[in-house]
Amino acid sequence: MSEHIDLYDIDRQLTGEVSDRRHCPADRYRLFVHVCVFDKKGRMLIQKRASTLSIRPSLWDFSAGGAVSAGETSQMAAEREVMEEVGLKLDLSDHRPVMTMNFIVGFDDFYTIEIDSEDLEFTLQEGEVEAVKWADADEICEMMDEGKFVPIGKEFIRYIFVAREGKGAWKM
Secondary structure, eight states: OOOEEEEEOTTSOEEEEEEETTOOOTTOBEEEEEEEEEOTTSOEEEEEEOTTOSSSTTOEEOSEEEEOOTTOOHHHHHHHHHHHHHOOOOOOTTOOOSEEEEETTEEEEEEEEEOOOTTOOOOOOTTTEEEEEEEOHHHHHHHHHTTOBOSSOHHHHHHHHHHHHHTTSOOO
């Protein structure tokens, strides 16, 4: 089964074109989302990618993430990915991404949200997620040094932990 995505121009304007998720034509861009779920203690929920995945198998990663499907908004995709991957129902309708990372073939919106982690039960997506756990920035950076976390950069991890406190904007 093939997932379809909307295509964007360099200014992140929808072009009206749709493509297969794995194919991005020249001069077109796709949209991804990542959600970083934090608990009241300031730890991030991280997931271990399944060993059977073709991209970065068995590495620890952000709470959830993936491609935005055709017809979805960034927020809708973020909610869907968290529900699919770890079984948490979130309402991000009043959230904006704390940042957007631009990369060669697209845009990646990063959301942060804080939840009460007491008595949470996770439902992990079979074939995608093998485990979840809470970790602070130092633990994640150590995992990165050991080659156990996706290679996004320790500075970026630390930024996400800081950005979550102010939702990525100056406080007035």
